[in-house]
Amino acid sequence: xxxxxxxxxIEALIAENVDTVFGYxxxxxxxxxxxxxxxxxxKHILTRHEQAxxxxxxxxxxxSGKVGVAMITSGPGFTNAVTGLADAYMDSVPLVVISGQVPxxxxxxxAFQEIDAVGISRSCTKHNYLVxxxxxxxxxxxxxxxxxxxxxxxxxxxxxxxxxxxxIEVFDYSTPIHLETYKPTIKGNVRQIKKAVMAIKEAKRPLxxxxxxxxxxxxxxxxxxxxxxxxxxxxxxxMARGTLRYDDPLLISMPGMHGSYAANMxxxxxxxxxxxxxxxxxxxxxKLSEFAKHAKxxxxxxxxxxxxxxxxxxxxxxxDLRHVVKNMMEIASSVIEKxxxxxxxxxxxxxxxxxxxxxxxxxxxxxxxxxxQRVGELLGECANITTDVGQHQMWTAQFYPxxxxxxxxSSGGLGTMGFGFPxxxxxxVADFERVSINITGxxxxxxxIQELMTAVEKKIPVINIILNNNFxxxxxxxxxxxxxxxxxxxxxxMQPDFVMLAKAFGGIGYVVHTKEEFDAALxxxxxxxxxxxxDVRIDRFENVMPMVPSGGSLFNMMLEYKEK
Amino acid sequence: xxxxxxxISVVVLNEASVLSRITDLFSGRGYNITSLTVAPIPKSKYSxxxxxxxxxxxxxxxxxxxxxxxxxxxxxIEHCDAVEKEMVLVKFSSDNSISDIxxxxxxxxxxxxxxGDGFFIALIADESQRMDNFLDAIERFHPKEIVRSGTVALEx
Numbered sequence: 001x002x003x004x005x006x007x008x009x010i011e012a013l014i015a016e017n018v019d020t021v022f023g024y025x026x027x028x029x030x031x032x033x034x035x036x037x038x039x040x041x042x043k044h045i046l047t048r049h050e051q052a053x054x055x056x057x058x059x060x061x062x063x064s065g066k067v068g069v070a071m072i073t074s075g076p077g078f079t080n081a082v083t084g085l086a087d088a089y090m091d092s093v094p095l096v097v098i099s100g101q102v103p104x105x106x107x108x109x110x111a112f113q114e115i116d117a118v119g120i121s122r123s124c125t126k127h128n129y130l131v132x133x134x135x136x137x138x139x140x141x142x143x144x145x146x147x148x149x150x151x152x153x154x155x156x157x158x159x160x161x162x163x164x165x166x167x168i169e170v171f172d173y174s175t176p177i178h179l180e181t182y183k184p185t186i187k188g189n190v191r192q193i194k195k196a197v198m199a200i201k202e203a204k205r206p207l208x209x210x211x212x213x214x215x216x217x218x219x220x221x222x223x224x225x226x227x228x229x230x231x232x233x234x235x236x237x238x239m240a241r242g243t244l245r246y247d248d249p250l251l252i253s254m255p256g257m258h259g260s261y262a263a264n265m266x267x268x269x270x271x272x273x274x275x276x277x278x279x280x281x282x283x284x285x286x287k288l289s290e291f292a293k294h295a296k297x298x299x300x301x302x303x304x305x306x307x308x309x310x311x312x313x314x315x316x317x318x319x320d321l322r323h324v325v326k327n328m329m330e331i332a333s334s335v336i337e338k339x340x341x342x343x344x345x346x347x348x349x350x351x352x353x354x355x356x357x358x359x360x361x362x363x364x365x366x367x368x369x370x371x372x373q374r375v376g377e378l379l380g381e382c383a384n385i386t387t388d389v390g391q392h393q394m395w396t397a398q399f400y401p402x403x404x405x406x407x408x409x410s411s412g413g414l415g416t417m418g419f420g421f422p423x424x425x426x427x428x429v430a431d432f433e434r435v436s437i438n439i440t441g442x443x444x445x446x447x448x449i450q451e452l453m454t455a456v457e458k459k460i461p462v463i464n465i466i467l468n469n470n471f472x473x474x475x476x477x478x479x480x481x482x483x484x485x486x487x488x489x490x491x492x493x494m495q496p497d498f499v500m501l502a503k504a505f506g507g508i509g510y511v512v513h514t515k516e517e518f519d520a521a522l523x524x525x526x527x528x529x530x531x532x533x534x535d536v537r538i539d540r541f542e543n544v545m546p547m548v549p550s551g552g553s554l555f556n557m558m559l560e561y562k563e564k
Numbered sequence: 565x566x567x568x569x570x571x572i573s574v575v576v577l578n579e580a581s582v583l584s585r586i587t588d589l590f591s592g593r594g595y596n597i598t599s600l601t602v603a604p605i606p607k608s609k610y611s612x613x614x615x616x617x618x619x620x621x622x623x624x625x626x627x628x629x630x631x632x633x634x635x636x637x638x639x640x641i642e643h644c645d646a647v648e649k650e651m652v653l654v655k656f657s658s659d660n661s662i663s664d665i666x667x668x669x670x671x672x673x674x675x676x677x678x679x680g681d682g683f684f685i686a687l688i689a690d691e692s693q694r695m696d697n698f699l700d701a702i703e704r705f706h707p708k709e710i711v712r713s714g715t716v717a718l719e720x
Contacts, residue, residue, distance in 0.1 A: 122585060123592050127635040130580065147635060181577055181638045305629035308622070 001172075005134040006031035006165040009098065012141035014041045015173045018069050020060060020429050021045070022053040026073025027113060029100025031165035033071075045429065045458055048450040050077050052422035054084020055448070058093045059426030062409045063384055065218060067094045067148050068426065074100045075113030078159075079120070083416060086124035088155040090413025091239065092216055094148040095155035096141075097125075103163040104132065117159045126154030134167035139175065146177050151184025152303040153216055184302065188319030188327060196274075196298045196315040197331045203272035203296075205344040206232045209255070212239030212412065213277015213301060219322035220405035223276060224248070226325050231338035233348045235263040237278050239412045242402035252348055253357060256284040257548045258394040262352035264546075264554040267292055269347075275299045277321045280310035281413070290553035300324045355546070355559055357398050365539040368392060368467045369399045371518060375437060375465065376401040378522060383435040384427045386410060388420035388444030391473035394544045396439050418447025424462040425455055435463065435526055442468040442495055445533075452505035455531040463525045463532045469540045470495060477543045480563055498535040507531035540564075565620035569598070571643040571717045572628065577636040578604050578611040585634050586613060595619060595627050599650070599714030610638060614716050616692075646717040651689045654702060655709040658682050665705060672698045683708065 003011070009032050013021065021044045025033040036044050047053040050072045057068030068088075072081045078099045088095045102111045118130045127147050129140045137160070144156040200206055214223050214236075220243045227234050227250050235255045236243050244251040253260035255267045264286075267273070273295045278284070285291045291311060298315040299307050307316045317324055359369040372395050375383065385400055386409040387393040393410060402408055409427055411419035420438040428436035445466050455462050472490040479487050499509030508530055510521035518536060525532035541564040546557040576582050583602060590597050598616040605612050617627060624642070631640045656665060662676065662684060669675055672695075674688030688698055692715060699710065 118581065119584070122581070122588050132580075179635070182635050303633070305626065305633050309626060309629075312622075 001170065002168050003171050004031065004165065005131075005137055005160065005167050005169070006035045008134065008137045008169075008171050009141065009160070009165070010035045010039055010041075011171055012138060012173060013069065016067070016145050018042050018067075021069045021071055022047055022056040022060070022426065023071030024050050024053055024073070024077060026077045026100065028074035028102055028162045029071065029077075029098075029165075031162060032098070032100070032160075045425070045454065047422060047425075047454045049448065050080035051083050051418065052448050052451050052454070054081045054095070054097060055087065055416075055419050055422035056426035056429075057095055057097070058084065058088050058091075058419075059386060059409055059423030060430045061093050061095060061426075062423070063406050063427045064430040065406065066430070067096055067145055070095065070097045072097070072099050073113065074102055074117065075115050077113075078115060078117045082120060082124065085121055085155050085157060087411050087414040087416045087419060089124045089126065091411065092153045092212065093155065094153035096144045096148050097155060097157045099157065099159050100165070101130070101159045101161040104161045105163070107161065118157065121157040125157045126152075128157040128159070130159045131161070131164050134164050134169040137164070137169075138171055138173050142173060142175075142177055143179065146179075147182065185304070185318045186320045186323055188300065188317045188324035190327065192315060192317045193324060193327050194331055196317060197328055197335060199272055199296060199298065199315060200230065200232070200274065200332065201335050204340070205270050206272040206274060206341065207266050207270035208232055208234035209267070209273050209275045209278050210234055210236040210240045210243050211276065211278025212237065213321050214240050214243045215405045217277065217302065217321040218405075219277070219325055222322055222325040222329070226329050226332070229329060230332060230336050230341070231345065232274070232341055233266060233345055235259070235266060237281070237284055238397050238410070240278070241397055242405045242407040245403045246401040250345075252352055254397055255554065256281075257286070257550070258398065258544050258546070259284075259548075260352070260357050260398075261355035261546055261557055261559065262348060264548065264557060265351040266348050268553070268555040270295045273297045275301075276325065277301060279306045285310065286548045286552055286554040290555070359542070362539060366513065366515065366518070366536060368395050368469075368536075368538045368542055370515070371465065371467060371536055371538065372396050372399040372439065374515070374518060375439070375522065378519070379435055379437065379526070381407075383407075383437045384409065384431055386420045386424040386427055386436070386438045388438070388440040388447075389415045389417045390441045390444060391477065391542075391544050392439050392441045392444075392467040394474075395467070417444040420444060421448050421451050421462065421464060422454075424464075425451060425460050428460045428462055436461070438462055438464045440464055440466050441473060442466055442470060442492055443472040449501070452502065452507055452531060456506040461529045461531055463522070463534065465522075465534045466498060466536060467538050468495070468498075468535050469538050469542070471540060474544070480543070481549070481561070498533045502531070502533040505531070507533060509533045510535065512536045565622060567618045567620060568624065569616065569618045570624050571646060571648060571715060572615045572617060572631070573641040573643065573717060574613040574615065574631055574637060575605070575610050575639040576613065576634075577638070578609055579636060582611070582636050583613075585636065586615075586631070589630055589634065590617075593626070593630065595623060601714035601716050614714065616715050641719060643717050643719055646719045648691055648715050648717045649689050650692055650695055650715045651687065651713040652695055652699070653711045654686045654688075654707045655683055656686065656705055656707055658684055660705045665702065668698070668701050674698070
């Protein structure tokens with residue numbers, strides 16, 4: 001079958017079972033958009049900014065586990081998408097992002113809307129391609145989907161010059177992938193696994209340290225079983241929220257900068273850290289020289305480069321977490337004695353009773369933590385939660401009752417403000433049955449506010465809950481604590497009327513000052529099932545606590561701070 | 565941790581922009597490149613890079629792992645017992661005594677490879693440290709130009 005390069009792209013997407021593409025057309029990618037117009041196999045969602053197209057594809061991928069697809073044009077279309085690529089790279093999100101490029105004859109001439117796209121995306125993608133012959137397109141696209149979704153997942157960028165999309169060539173998608181230089185390790189080394197289980201058996205104060213890899217490798221079920229079987233307490237990172245149920249008696253919340261006292265004390269006191277798909281991020285470890293000082297470390301990761309990158313590991317195991325945990329359980333079932341860890345579990349529970357995650361209610365001010373807990377009470381498992389970046393993000397991680405993996409969709413590694421709303425659109429498209437809630441701040445929401453149009457036009461009812469304190473709250477919190485209260489450029493007293501803004505795009509808006517008003521607004525928004533903005537006026541000076549100041553030790557937490 | 569010198573060979577698919585992938589990795593992650601040599605491997609679709617680098621043992625371990633992680637990389641060899649050579653070309657003015665320079669060259673397995681109107685060129689291929697000694701030795705002849713290559717290495 002001889003078809004054009006543009007048709008090849010469509011055929012490849014169909015062969016990969018793609019049901020949704022997020023994108024934005026432009027000059028260099030028009031041939032492909034012409035073919036999109038002619039087909040009925042997948043839907044295309046026009047976002048109102050290329051960055052949003054990539055974040056929406058991320059939301060789609062994170063909630064479904066499938067590869068997200070975004071399409072953009074050359075030059076500014078591509079550069080707008082770079083933040084999304086970088087975000088997906090940091091959080092290991094499987095994406096295929098296809099960009100148009102100026103025709104081959106114009107490459108290198110500073111042509112209109114030309115930019116060295118693969119040069120820019122090289123450092124923020126798992127892999128990238130510039131296609132210089134339509135003959136290569138079937139192979140490249142097939143490899144792109146495979147590379148994006150295998151091993152440690154990540155974004156793959158495919159740049160296609162306009163004349164290549166017009167070139168007519170044979171299309172054969174059946175040729176198997178043959179990548180001599182790329183073979184991710186799936187099965188863990190059995191001897192290493194045995195050694196690691198024996199170390200668990202010998203340990204007195206072991207601790208599971210669960211990371212985003214547990215979610216990426218669909219290992220939540222296995223991890224839940226393993227934790228239950230061993231009776232060993234567990235902390236889960238921000239990226240791993242929902243791996244264990246919020247009410248699992250062995251889960252002691254999140255460690256790190258805004259982790260719980262108990263989680264951070266457990267991290268400091270453990271004698272054997274069992275890291276499952278976590279990467280020892282600086283926001284988790286705090287001061288390295290004081291981190292897990294008394295502990296041997298088991299590290300299971302699909303990416304060998306993650307092992308011993310930050311801390312020296314005693315039992316490295318490279319492999320897919322699901323496989324490795326299954327193997328560990330097989331060996332552990334006959335050697336591990338739960339009772340051994342009971343005194344340790346008691347002391348961890350004692351830490352938790354000493355300083356549980358908490359906040360102080362105020363009779364005339366709404367507390368953001370209450371709002372998040374309330375969403376949890378009203379919607380619980382029925383909602384997928386996305387967040388933007390800042391205080392609201394940390395409060396969400398601390399106070400929402402997550403009960404399943406892929407329930408929290410957020411920008412962890414890159415910390416991209418403006419991620420939440422477009423991601424929530426992608427989440428809703430992939431999982432239409434559940435309510436899609438974007439918990440955001442009054443700073444973040446304005447960074448991709450134009451997506452109101454996408455959501456309204458395509459009838460994608462995302463509910464934005466804006467925890468509005470008229471501040472860039474997280475930066476203000478740092479300014480208060482570390483810059484002698486000099487609130488440089490963080491006071492956002494001047495904000496739009498979010499109700500009118502929602503209305504202007506055809507959505508619905510609410511202003512909320514009290515608990516009763518919040519319940520009424522959220523219930524109404526869920527019932528009406530349309531795009532909504534709930535502007536929640538919260539206590540302006542609430543801070544995220546506890547806190548490990550940047551570069552401090554985990555066991556040295558600031559537990560309370562009253563700003564005003 | 566103390567910095568150590570390492571010679572690393574990388575076998576990569578010989579395709580467009582593969583060299584940038586390697587150098588971007590080094591610059592992006594703040595690793596050092598002391599020298600870098602690259603050429604296609606005859607009768608194969610691969611190229612071989614020889615990179616001389618330095619860093620703490622942890623950094624060296626990360627370098628090899630991160631190199632391995634690049635999709636077009638087939639093999640990463642961290643040399644511990646290798647034959648290493650690099651090459652230098654030096655241009656002298658013919659005001660100098662050719663025979664004096666030739667004598668020094670031969671002590672370093674080198675020779676005069678070209679001569680023209682008012683100049684002659686010497687070539688040496690030797691180990692890095694010996695190369696430094698050679699360059700010290702010829703300094704008094706005021707070389708007009710010196711071109712030094714990167715290292716190539718082959719494990720014994």
